Amino acid sequence: MTEWQKSACILCECNCGIEVQVEDRSLAKIRGDKAHPGSEGYTCEKALRLDHYQSRTVRLTSPLRRTPDGEYEEISWDTAIAEIATRLTAIRDEHGGDKIFFYGGGGQGNHLGATYNKALQGAIGARYQSNALAQEKTGEMYVDGRLYGGHTKGDFEHAEVVVFVGKNPWQSHSFPRARPVLKALAADPERAMVVIDPRRSESAAMADIHLQVRPGTDAWCLAALGAILVQEDLVDHAFIDRHTSGGETIIDTLRAVDVADYAARCGVEEALLRETARRIGAAKSVCTYEDLGIQQAPHSTLSSYLNKLLWILTGNFAKPGAMFLHSSFAPLAGGAPGSGGSRKPKSGLDMLVGTAKDMVSGAVVRLPSVLPDALASRIGAALSPQAAKVARGGPGKPGGPSRRTPVTGARIIAGLVPCNSIAEEILTDHPDRFRAMWIDSVNPAHSLADSASFRAAMRSLDLTVVVDIAMTETAKQADYVLPASSQFEKWECTFFNVDFPRNVFHLRKPVMAPLTGTLSEPEIYARVIRALGVVGESVLAPLRRAARRGRKQYAAAFFLTVGANPKLMPLAPYLLRETLGPTLPEGAEGTASLWGAAQLCALANPASVRRAGFTGSGFEPGDKLFDAVLCGEGVVFTLDDYEHAWDYVRRPDQRFTLDIPELVERTRALADEPSSWVTEEFPFVLSAGERRAFTANTIIRDPGWRRRDRDGALRLSPADADGLGVTTGDTLRVVTERGQADAVVEVSDTMQAGHISLPNGLGLDGGPGVAPNELTSLHHRDWLAGTPWHKYVPARLERIDA
Numbered sequence: 001m002t003e004w005q006k007s008a009c010i011l012c013e014c015n016c017g018i019e020v021q022v023e024d025r026s027l028a029k030i031r032g033d034k035a036h037p038g039s040e041g042y043t044c045e046k047a048l049r050l051d052h053y054q055s056r057t058v059r060l061t062s063p064l065r066r067t068p069d070g071e072y073e074e075i076s077w078d079t080a081i082a083e084i085a086t087r088l089t090a091i092r093d094e095h096g097g098d099k100i101f102f103y104g105g106g107g108q109g110n111h112l113g114a115t116y117n118k119a120l121q122g123a124i125g126a127r128y129q130s131n132a133l134a135q136e137k138t139g140e141m142y143v144d145g146r147l148y149g150g151h152t153k154g155d156f157e158h159a160e161v162v163v164f165v166g167k168n169p170w171q172s173h174s175f176p177r178a179r180p181v182l183k184a185l186a187a188d189p190e191r192a193m194v195v196i197d198p199r200r201s202e203s204a205a206m207a208d209i210h211l212q213v214r215p216g217t218d219a220w221c222l223a224a225l226g227a228i229l230v231q232e233d234l235v236d237h238a239f240i241d242r243h244t245s246g247g248e249t250i251i252d253t254l255r256a257v258d259v260a261d262y263a264a265r266c267g268v269e270e271a272l273l274r275e276t277a278r279r280i281g282a283a284k285s286v287c288t289y290e291d292l293g294i295q296q297a298p299h300s301t302l303s304s305y306l307n308k309l310l311w312i313l314t315g316n317f318a319k320p321g322a323m324f325l326h327s328s329f330a331p332l333a334g335g336a337p338g339s340g341g342s343r344k345p346k347s348g349l350d351m352l353v354g355t356a357k358d359m360v361s362g363a364v365v366r367l368p369s370v371l372p373d374a375l376a377s378r379i380g381a382a383l384s385p386q387a388a389k390v391a392r393g394g395p396g397k398p399g400g401p402s403r404r405t406p407v408t409g410a411r412i413i414a415g416l417v418p419c420n421s422i423a424e425e426i427l428t429d430h431p432d433r434f435r436a437m438w439i440d441s442v443n444p445a446h447s448l449a450d451s452a453s454f455r456a457a458m459r460s461l462d463l464t465v466v467v468d469i470a471m472t473e474t475a476k477q478a479d480y481v482l483p484a485s486s487q488f489e490k491w492e493c494t495f496f497n498v499d500f501p502r503n504v505f506h507l508r509k510p511v512m513a514p515l516t517g518t519l520s521e522p523e524i525y526a527r528v529i530r531a532l533g534v535v536g537e538s539v540l541a542p543l544r545r546a547a548r549r550g551r552k553q554y555a556a557a558f559f560l561t562v563g564a565n566p567k568l569m570p571l572a573p574y575l576l577r578e579t580l581g582p583t584l585p586e587g588a589e590g591t592a593s594l595w596g597a598a599q600l601c602a603l604a605n606p607a608s609v610r611r612a613g614f615t616g617s618g619f620e621p622g623d624k625l626f627d628a629v630l631c632g633e634g635v636v637f638t639l640d641d642y643e644h645a646w647d648y649v650r651r652p653d654q655r656f657t658l659d660i661p662e663l664v665e666r667t668r669a670l671a672d673e674p675s676s677w678v679t680e681e682f683p684f685v686l687s688a689g690e691r692r693a694f695t696a697n698t699i700i701r702d703p704g705w706r707r708r709d710r711d712g713a714l715r716l717s718p719a720d721a722d723g724l725g726v727t728t729g730d731t732l733r734v735v736t737e738r739g740q741a742d743a744v745v746e747v748s749d750t751m752q753a754g755h756i757s758l759p760n761g762l763g764l765d766g767g768p769g770v771a772p773n774e775l776t777s778l779h780h781r782d783w784l785a786g787t788p789w790h791k792y793v794p795a796r797l798e799r800i801d802a
Contacts (some may be wrong), residue, residue, distance in 0.1 A: 006632060016033075016176075019032075056702040059470060066479045110441050113524075116590070120528055131415070134787070144308075148657070161286045164291075165288060194280075194776055219299035223264055234280075236315030240651060243654075296788055297792045327638040327640070330594075348619070449777060466478040485518040554579075712769030713743065720756070727745070729745065734797060756797070776790055
């Protein structure tokens, strides 16, 4: 096929629009999509090498079952689905559905299947889940939830001052057209870039101010900057008085900070800290971006809090060049803690049910012709015995997960179990331990701390199922492996929708047919749920009839159905696929769950969706939005102006809550806490997982795409190289409390003495480089969120004698 087909990159959260030409199932040509409303034709070098994912990965083409000798045998899809459903049912009935743990549910850019993953959780009564966000972003999620109840992003393109904290956007991007924006920022003498990073990264080298902190001391640096703002009266008092509550407490706390002491602790000259704070305080607009450099380091959650105080204290919100809260097409995780007090008087389901009732009472649709009489009583009777058992509150009762995990009592944030706690929840004889795990489109045996413990946990379970396109390190531990179609062989999307004032959603069409023997995740989940038999035909058949009559009839029928029995709501994606799905274009049945997401989005953001062009009454805006995204191109689904950012503050009084007691207390405790965790045995700090130009997520398993640094060099400073008597190209052994590995050396003046780094994405089975999580530990984790210290691993270096 020589025509250009629209799609999107899948290698980072930006998901830049691309166009591709396909030849012999390969992505023969790739270019940026200039018409894409988010990326506008921009791509980095990673997107141009996506064929290494599509065509140069050894694909799975048949379901696999582990044999008693530990090998795998191919089985049919029917056999795999039937056996898995039987074993899931047995575990649920004996131990409860809450003992079946779910990890993943959509890898990078592969989120459509996650909606059906949630339906399977509802079908078996699962309560506990996690994904990569729980080893990266949950500390920030906690802070966001307590401050204002949503996620913030910055207007980097227009800001006078931009602060990057533990972030190297030259390599990790994370906002549209990152490199052109950075170049423009660096070239403008009226603007300033501040980078807080132990390493002189590519972004730090471009910056006007580089605060080269000692590894792990970001909290002291950020607290000192906040203290200077307060002590030198650079605070926007009018903003604090009008838009926040509890500001006095944190201001008093920062006023007491000994700036000189904190400067010494973080290794940055006091004068430079004061210059930085004054530049922030004097700017007309400021925005900040934090990333894994602090989110996987000591004091992750506290650093997030202190970072956000920089722009809150200076009033940089809801104006050009500042921070903003934004809409979302669909949530990536559960509700953020502390976000209670939503200004919406009813839940989304209640309001949609109310709309459906209004349509029926107003004779817009005729319910008797769509659904059976006595709807409410019939729905309950239609549920299978298994689903009815769950509905009555028996084993595996669905609903919001508890705030703590069942065995270790770890804090659950945004509905996610901390990744560092998963193995500990399994490797025990506790009666409430997890008994089975379902893993979808992720590779936690490589990506989570202490890979050996995770592998042992998988092997100890009664059942493990992995869904993926390749035989990953995780798949090799599973009882069943189910082969998925690739991201370019099926309808797919991402819920990383964080743009403002125009927010963009892109549902990607397949650019080629699925590889024979593979299935899309929506189809896999639908087959398993069917085999579980949790929904009777008396529920599905009326909805199918309604769908054939048209969207108005279907909307009324669907929402009245789930309204009559809310226990069906967790199964909504499955219901949509089975009933609305057949009315959609061939092969697009799995997109039906997005109709529900579009309706909820239109309901949650009525003015913004209307400004984006999706107008009408009742269910019409949601229908129009769904039809637009079904075209397979990037769609602006909400349109705002800067002042509309206040509409996304989920507080009754629409104010930020600055007094977060546990974080204020921890801020005060910094004065007496140690700021180094290395020892005589392990004197170096290893950053395990540095983003470099030629590293990507392990979704690309073929190392041939990398032009440089094929072996994933161990970077260390010239001073440390001299002390060890090594030079670039030599080999050193890296030893931590958890493991050891040999790595090729790269001497780099970007590193400070005592700080070493290894890249992410390497060390896959049979490939070059070091698997960094063979070296990391479960026990180094954030005190609140449980996020791992991947960027602060105490280590030592040993020469390898010839």
